[in-house]
Amino acid sequence: MPDPSAIERLLATDWVREPTRRVMQARLDTPFKSEPDYFSENSFRQLKAISARLIPQERSEVDLAGGLDTHLAQGAGKGWRYEKLPPDEQLFEAGVLAVNATSLHLYQQEFSGLDEARQDIVLGNVQHGAVNASDWGQLDAPAFFTELLAELVTVYYSHPAGREQCGDRSFADAHGWTAVGLNAASDLPD
Amino acid sequence: MQHDANTYRNADTVDAVVIGTGAGGAPLLARLAAAGLRVVALEAGRHWKPEQDFATDEAAQDFLFWKDERLSAGDDPLAFGNNNSGTGYGGSTLHFTGYVPRPQPDDFRLRSETGKGCDWPFGYESLAPYLEEVEQFIGVSGPAGYPWGPPRETYYPLPALPKNAAAVLMEQACNKLGIRTASAPNAAVSQDYFRERIGWRRACSNRGYCQAGCWSGAKGSTDVTFLPLAETHGAEIRTNCFVTGFEQDSGGRLTAVLYQHEGETHRQQTAAVFLCAGAIESARLLLINGLANSSGQLGRNFMAHPGLQVWGRFEAATYPWKGIPGALISEDTHRPADAAFAGGYLLQSIGVMPLTYAQQLARGKGLWGKALLDHMAGYTHLAGINMLGDCLPYDHNFLELSDEKDDRGLPKPRIHFTNGENEKRMTEHAERLMRRIWETAGARDIWSFPRNAHIIGTCKMGDDPAASVVDAECRSHDIPNLWICDNSVFPSALSVNPALTIMALSLRTADLFLNRFRNQIV
Numbered sequence: 001m002p003d004p005s006a007i008e009r010l011l012a013t014d015w016v017r018e019p020t021r022r023v024m025q026a027r028l029d030t031p032f033k034s035e036p037d038y039f040s041e042n043s044f045r046q047l048k049a050i051s052a053r054l055i056p057q058e059r060s061e062v063d064l065a066g067g068l069d070t071h072l073a074q075g076a077g078k079g080w081r082y083e084k085l086p087p088d089e090q091l092f093e094a095g096v097l098a099v100n101a102t103s104l105h106l107y108q109q110e111f112s113g114l115d116e117a118r119q120d121i122v123l124g125n126v127q128h129g130a131v132n133a134s135d136w137g138q139l140d141a142p143a144f145f146t147e148l149l150a151e152l153v154t155v156y157y158s159h160p161a162g163r164e165q166c167g168d169r170s171f172a173d174a175h176g177w178t179a180v181g182l183n184a185a186s187d188l189p190d
Numbered sequence: 191m192q193h194d195a196n197t198y199r200n201a202d203t204v205d206a207v208v209i210g211t212g213a214g215g216a217p218l219l220a221r222l223a224a225a226g227l228r229v230v231a232l233e234a235g236r237h238w239k240p241e242q243d244f245a246t247d248e249a250a251q252d253f254l255f256w257k258d259e260r261l262s263a264g265d266d267p268l269a270f271g272n273n274n275s276g277t278g279y280g281g282s283t284l285h286f287t288g289y290v291p292r293p294q295p296d297d298f299r300l301r302s303e304t305g306k307g308c309d310w311p312f313g314y315e316s317l318a319p320y321l322e323e324v325e326q327f328i329g330v331s332g333p334a335g336y337p338w339g340p341p342r343e344t345y346y347p348l349p350a351l352p353k354n355a356a357a358v359l360m361e362q363a364c365n366k367l368g369i370r371t372a373s374a375p376n377a378a379v380s381q382d383y384f385r386e387r388i389g390w391r392r393a394c395s396n397r398g399y400c401q402a403g404c405w406s407g408a409k410g411s412t413d414v415t416f417l418p419l420a421e422t423h424g425a426e427i428r429t430n431c432f433v434t435g436f437e438q439d440s441g442g443r444l445t446a447v448l449y450q451h452e453g454e455t456h457r458q459q460t461a462a463v464f465l466c467a468g469a470i471e472s473a474r475l476l477l478i479n480g481l482a483n484s485s486g487q488l489g490r491n492f493m494a495h496p497g498l499q500v501w502g503r504f505e506a507a508t509y510p511w512k513g514i515p516g517a518l519i520s521e522d523t524h525r526p527a528d529a530a531f532a533g534g535y536l537l538q539s540i541g542v543m544p545l546t547y548a549q550q551l552a553r554g555k556g557l558w559g560k561a562l563l564d565h566m567a568g569y570t571h572l573a574g575i576n577m578l579g580d581c582l583p584y585d586h587n588f589l590e591l592s593d594e595k596d597d598r599g600l601p602k603p604r605i606h607f608t609n610g611e612n613e614k615r616m617t618e619h620a621e622r623l624m625r626r627i628w629e630t631a632g633a634r635d636i637w638s639f640p641r642n643a644h645i646i647g648t649c650k651m652g653d654d655p656a657a658s659v660v661d662a663e664c665r666s667h668d669i670p671n672l673w674i675c676d677n678s679v680f681p682s683a684l685s686v687n688p689a690l691t692i693m694a695l696s697l698r699t700a701d702l703f704l705n706r707f708r709n710q711i712v
Contacts, residue, residue: 017405019242023250054558079256079271083263083604120559127556149552157548157566158249166569168544170511173246176395180352180513182359182506 007160015172015189024171027159033066037073043096044069049112050099053119054149055156062162067155068092084140085147092151095144099126101135195421196228203459204228205707207447208466209433209475212281213692214676215466216412216420217324221700223423227707230458231420232431232449234467235277238284240413244405248545251402254278254285258596260470264587265608266642268494272401274645275468279429280413282468283689287400288377288409289516290330290690291536292321294339294524297684300580306532306612307582308491308681311653311662314340320694325375328410328693329383329391332375338521348380351394354513356539356573359504361518363631374519374538377410377689387422388415398511398541416693431456432598435479436463443671450598462671462703466696469678473589473648474603482649482666482674487659489589491650492605493581493683496613497643499540499550500624501574502633508573510541516576517541523577523623524685531615534685535579537624544569554639565635575627577620578643581683582612589648607642644688649678663702664695675699 008028011021036044044065051064072092085091103111103122111122125131127145156162163171172189179187198204205227208215215231222229236253238244245251256275262268276282295314300307324330325346332346350373353361357373364371378394385391394408407414417427430451437446437457446459465472473489476482516538524534542550548566551557557565586608591601609617621638628636652658655667660679666672675696677688684691 017246019245019405020247023245023247055562056559076252077257077259079258079275080260080262080269082267083261087259123558127558146553146556149556149558150549153548153552153562154249154545157545158247162548163544165563166544166548166566168511168569169509170398170543171246173397173399176397177509177512178396180354180396182355182508184355184509184512185507188509 007164010172010189011160013189015174017174020171020173024160030063032063033069036069038069039093039096043093043100046100046111047096049119050096050123050148051152053116053123054152057161062156062159064152064155068151071151071155082143085143086139091144091147094139095148098131098136098139098141098144099123102126102131105132105135196424196426198228198230198426200456200458202228203461204230205460206462206464207232207458207460208464209447210281210466210468210471210676211279211412211417211427212276212283212466212468212676213286213412213689214468214696215281215464216416217693217696218464218466218675218700218703219425220416220420220423221697222704223420223425225704229420229425230460231425231427232433232447232458233279233281233427233429234432235279235429237279237429240403240405240407244403246397246399246402248402248543254403258598259602261592261594261602261604262607263604264606268605268607268642268645270470270645274643275470279417279427280411283411284403284413285401286411286689287515289538289687290325290375290377291519291521291686292339293684293686293691294521296525297580297682297686300533300682304532307580310681311651317691317694317698320697321690323697324690324693327385328377328415329379329385330375330377330410331380333373336375337370337372338524346375348383351376351378351380351514351517352396353517354398354541355506355508356510356541356575357513357517359573359631360539360575360627363627364520366630367627369520369522369627371518371520374516376514376516378404378408378514379410388418394514396513398513398515399543400514401546402543433467433475434600436481442669444669462673464673464675466674466676468676469645469648470589470603470605472674472676472678474591476649477591478600482659482668482672484668485656485659487650487657489648490585491583491647491681492587492589492607493583493646494607494642495581495644495646495683496535496579496609496617496620497576497641498617498621499574499576499639499641500621500628500636501572501639502628502631502636503568503571504573504631504633505571507570508541509570510547510572511543513541515541523620526619529616529619531612531619532582533580533612533616535577535616535620536685537620538576538578540574540576542572542574547572550639555637573633575624577617577624578685578687579613579616579620580685581642581646582610583647583682584608584610609642644677644683646677646680646683646688649674651679651681664699673699673703
């Protein structure tokens with residue numbers, strides 16, 4: 001079982017170089033965001049609910065919605081976008097609202113108010129494009145779904161809790177690795 | 191480290207301005223400086239201090255990637271940014287994986303031999319001495335012999351780097367299947383390596399984050415090889431300088447380069463210009479300025495290597511971040527006997543950093559919820575193989591300027607890319623074989639991630655001024671003192687990772703230029 005404190009203990013040792021420790025510690029120290037900078041209040045509420053289904057966490061350690069909001073507010077982008085999708089400044093707000101519109105259409109309830117089973121049905125419909133044009137307009141639902149998922153995955157697997165979830169120890173970078181090959185666990189930190 | 195870099199004034203007419211400091215610009219910059227020429231390099235990105243600035247963290251290293259937005263169109267729209275486009279002192283070599291296989295002689299004669307694609311205006315033998323020089327200078331680690339391509343007098347200066355789990359698994363399975371493999375040549379040094387004027391580079395520590403920047407200097411990116419060499423010979427390298435245009439005289443020769451630095455426009459006078467900004471930015475800069483396009487070929491011939499990856503989960507632990515990602519190579523499929531396509535491909539074992547893999551799962555497999563977390567819980571048991579195949583040029587694949595403006599007020603480029611029938615057949619062939627190798631290796635949950643890697647073309651090299659942008663010396667057919675030297679000039683994509691060839695081409699271009707310079711025929 002992943003141990004949430006294992007990474008924090010490891011970060012305090014000389015296994016980790018300072019630039020790497022700085023980055024990881026900053027993520028641990030960032031408080032959950034209560035007010036969005038990029039999203040509207042309503043879409044931020046829906047995004048929190050969407051994030052909880054796309055990446056369900058046992059202990060809510062990673063602020064998925066807040067992390068994405070901060071990233072989008074910085075306007076850094078990733079250097080490219082599919083031509084068929086609008087720029088990030090519009091895409092994520094419009095997409096989250098369209099997911100909510102799909103929920104209202106199907107169940108006459110906001111996404112954040114649905115039970116988990118219904119939330120998953122809505123998200124599955126969005127992923128596979130089983131949505132109404134009246135809710136999505138020109139926006140390509142499956143393409144938006146993929147962009148949102150990729151962004152949330154980035155937030156989660158950058159965070160120490162995500163690293164722990166997948167068993168990653170690559171950030172223990174101070175000594176390099178001498179055991180390289182199959183089953184080469186001998187040089188891993190405990 | 192010794193630094194004798196000069197500082198030139200904008201009003202000094204230098205011998206050459208080099209735009210870009212990656213694999214295309216850095217080698218020729220060093221060569222021209224060593225010959226005593228007054229040279230200035232303009233680099234759009236920053237000069238990082240890797241030891242202090244580089245974290246072992248993919249998201250935090252995002253600053254290595256080119257962020258001016260590009261629009262991806264076509265049926266197989268390409269990912270740019272961290273997939274292939276870097277910035278900073280060192281350009282895209284800051285994030286290249288260090289794969290440096292040589293092209294093979296028949297790669298340069300694809301048209302003659304298959305009737306498809308395009309021949310280069312010169313052959314392998316013209317590049318071979320430069321390939322050798324680059325391998326020795328940057329310190330390539332590799333096998334004691336190499337099973338493919340023509341025999342060589344010398345092979346690699348350093349022994350191969352250790353095989354990580356993916357390499358061991360691929361090697362075992364290929365042995366069973368009768369497929370030849372070899373340790374992959376890689377630009378990371380397997381032992382401490384000394385070069386005159388540069389000093390020692392420390393041996394690779396097998397950290398596995400080559401694509402997120404090497405903090406120790408083991409990887410032979412240009413920031414620890416050709417750029418410091420150029421500076422010891424007096425080259426001036428200006429960072430945070432984004433080139434926007436040129437001045438010309440009445441005869442059409444370029445007389446100055448215009449660039450933005452800290453919000454101000456500067457103007458560097460020069461006798462010659464080397465444009466080495468990569469296949470997107472080199473073409474985009476010329477299109478924006480309406481230059482060097484009498485052929486109408488600027489932006490056309492855009493190619494990207496088919497690079498499908500096959501992943502699987504193994505009983506044994508693989509710790510996929512350990513070691514250089516691609517430690518094993520096979521070129522047995524360079525010209526497969528049963529091919530229903532022109533050209534061929536190579537195979538490489540692959541390890542992977544966690545975030546890259548998770549993003550691929552999201553984009554390629556669409557996994558979310560518990561299925562995503564369950565899959566990622568097996569990260570430490572994953573290993574992959576990927577193909578890298580030739581790509582033909584098509585009329586439907588090209589770069590153009592869009593109507594959308596970026597933050598600098600310049601038109602964003604739109605890149606159309608759709609794999610053709612040849613790439614589809616090649617990819618099917620490779621996927622079948624890679625799945626068979628992974629089944630033989632004992633992999634479970636095998637899945638494939640379609641992708642294209644590397645960006646090539648847009649400023650095609652050729653002898654015919656009506657059908658190409660630069661000549662066989664990489665000189666513009668239209669502008670006599672403009673050279674273009676990077677992946678944009680490749681007339682065909684070749685079936686290998688491009689960095690080594692770009693660096694060799696850069697040295698060749700410099701020598702041809704110096705010959706003109708000394709004989710005053712520029």
